[in-house]
Amino acid sequence: MRTFLIVWFGQLVSHIGSGLSSFALGVWVYEETQSVTDFALISLCIYLPHIITSPVAGAIVDRWNRRYAMILSDAASGIGTVAIWILLYFDKLEIWHIYIAVAINSFFNSFQWPAYSSATTTLVPKKDLGKANGLLQSARAAAKIIAPTMAGFLVKEIQIEGVMFIDFMTFLCALGTLLCVRFPKPEVTDKTPPKLEELFQDTVYAWKYITIRPGLFWLLIFLAVTYFNLGVLQVVFWPMMLSFADSKALGMVLSIGGCGWLLGSVMMSAWGGPKRRVYGIYLPVIMQGICLLFGGVRTSVPLVAIGVFGYLFAYPIAISCNRAIWQTKIPLELQGRVFALDFTIEKAVSVLAYVISGPLVDTFLDPILAPGGLLATTIVGDILGVGKGRGIGLLFVSLGIITIMGTFFAYRYPRVRRVEKELPDAI
Structure with a gap:
C-alpha cells in the first residue's frame, strides 16, 4: 500500500x-x-x-x-x-x-x-x-x-x-x-515486440473475454448509463441553472457538488465499500436517479443543490465498487486492455451525450414546455413548470426515471447481481 x-x-x-x-x-x-x-x-x-x-x-x-x-x-x-x-x-x-x-x-x-x-x-x-x-x-x-x-x-x-x-x-x-x-510484475507478461495486427487481436480477445461473461458485460452496459448521465449534466446543467438563477448561485451549486464528490471519495477511501460490492453500485446509482428527479422537478436553487450534491456524492462510490469488481475478476495480464475498453466506452458515451443533449433540448424539449407548447398545459407542465430551461428539467426527470428503472432491471438480472459469486477471483 x-x-x-x-x-x-x-x-x-x-x-x-x-x-x-x-x-x-x-x-x-x-x-x-x-x-x-x-x-x-x-x-x-x-x-x-x-x-x-x-x-x-x-x-x-x-x-x-x-x-x-x-x-x-x-x-x-x-x-x-x-x-x-x-x-x-x-x-x-x-x-x-x-x-x-x-x-x-x-x-x-x-x-x-x-x-x-x-x-x-x-x-x-x-x-x-x-x-x-x-x-x-x-x-x-x-x-x-x-x-x-x-x-x-x-x-x-x-x-x-x-x-x-x-x-x-x-x-x-x-x-x-x-x-x-x-511495481510488482504480473505473472504473465508478453515481452515480444507486438505487431499492429497482434495488438488488434489482443483488443478483440479482451472484448470477447467480457462478452462471454454476461455478468461483466451487462455491468459494463449498466455503468454506461451513469457515464451518459454525467455527460448530459456537463452540457446542460449550466444553461438550466442560469435560466432561473444568477452566476453566483451557479458557482455555489457547483462548489456544493464538488464537495459532494470529494466527500463521497474520501468516505470510500476510508470505508472501502460493502462486502458485496455490487450493492455498492446499485444503491448509489438509485440515489443518482432520485437526485436527477430532485434537480429537474423544480426551479429551486436549494433543491438543485441537494440533487447535485447527492448525485456527485454517489458517483465515486459506484465507480470505485465497480472498479474493484473488475480488478478482482480480470486476470492481471488482461487488465490493461479491459480497463482501456472501459475507458473508451466511458468517453464515447460521454461524447454521445455532448452531441445529442444540446440539440435535443433546443429543438424538442424546450419548445414542448414553452408557453403554448405541447406539454405546457398538461400535468407535466403543471409539475415541472413552463418556460426557458424547463425542457432541461424534463430531461433530468426522464433520465432519473430511466436510471431507477435500469437499476431495478440490473438487480433483477441474476448474472449481474451474482457476478461476484459466479465468477472466480482472478487475483
Whole structure:
C-alpha cells in the first residue's frame, strides 16, 4: 500500500497541475478568438485521440511494464507543457499549436489510465481495492475543486506562462514518485515486440473475454448509463441553472457538488465499500436517479443543490465498487486492455451525450414546455413548470426515471447481481 500511496500523491499533484493549465489555456483560447466553436474543439482534441487509441494502448500496456507506461505518459505531457510555455514566452503561440499539443497529450494519456488501474491491482491488497479506488476518485475530485479556483487567481497574478511552468513542475513531481518506486510484475507478461495486427487481436480477445461473461458485460452496459448521465449534466446543467438563477448561485451549486464528490471519495477511501460490492453500485446509482428527479422537478436553487450534491456524492462510490469488481475478476495480464475498453466506452458515451443533449433540448424539449407548447398545459407542465430551461428539467426527470428503472432491471438480472459469486477471483 505504501508504494501505491507514493504514486497516488504524485498523480494527485499532476492532476491539479493539469487542471490549472487546462483552465488557463481554455481562457486564453476564448479570449483570443471569442469563439465557442474554437473553445469546444479543445474538448474534441482531448477526447477523440483517447477514444481511438485507448484499446490499442491497453494491449501495449499488457505487454509492457506498467510503471514505464506511466513514466512515458507523464514525460510526454511534461514535454508538451514545455513546448506551449516556450511558444508563449516568445509570443508565438497559435490556436492550432494548442490543438496539436492537447491531441498529442491525449494520445499519451491513453496509456496512463489502463496502466494506473492495472498497476493498482498489484500494489494494493485485494481487500483494500475499494479504498484505493476511493483515493483515485478523491484525486480527481480534489483537482476539479482546487484547480479552477487556483487557476483563476494565478492567471491574473503570474500570467498563463507562470501557470504552465507550475504544471510542468507538477509533472516532475509525478515522474519523481514513479522513478523512486518499483511495481510488482504480473505473472504473465508478453515481452515480444507486438505487431499492429497482434495488438488488434489482443483488443478483440479482451472484448470477447467480457462478452462471454454476461455478468461483466451487462455491468459494463449498466455503468454506461451513469457515464451518459454525467455527460448530459456537463452540457446542460449550466444553461438550466442560469435560466432561473444568477452566476453566483451557479458557482455555489457547483462548489456544493464538488464537495459532494470529494466527500463521497474520501468516505470510500476510508470505508472501502460493502462486502458485496455490487450493492455498492446499485444503491448509489438509485440515489443518482432520485437526485436527477430532485434537480429537474423544480426551479429551486436549494433543491438543485441537494440533487447535485447527492448525485456527485454517489458517483465515486459506484465507480470505485465497480472498479474493484473488475480488478478482482480480470486476470492481471488482461487488465490493461479491459480497463482501456472501459475507458473508451466511458468517453464515447460521454461524447454521445455532448452531441445529442444540446440539440435535443433546443429543438424538442424546450419548445414542448414553452408557453403554448405541447406539454405546457398538461400535468407535466403543471409539475415541472413552463418556460426557458424547463425542457432541461424534463430531461433530468426522464433520465432519473430511466436510471431507477435500469437499476431495478440490473438487480433483477441474476448474472449481474451474482457476478461476484459466479465468477472466480482472478487475483
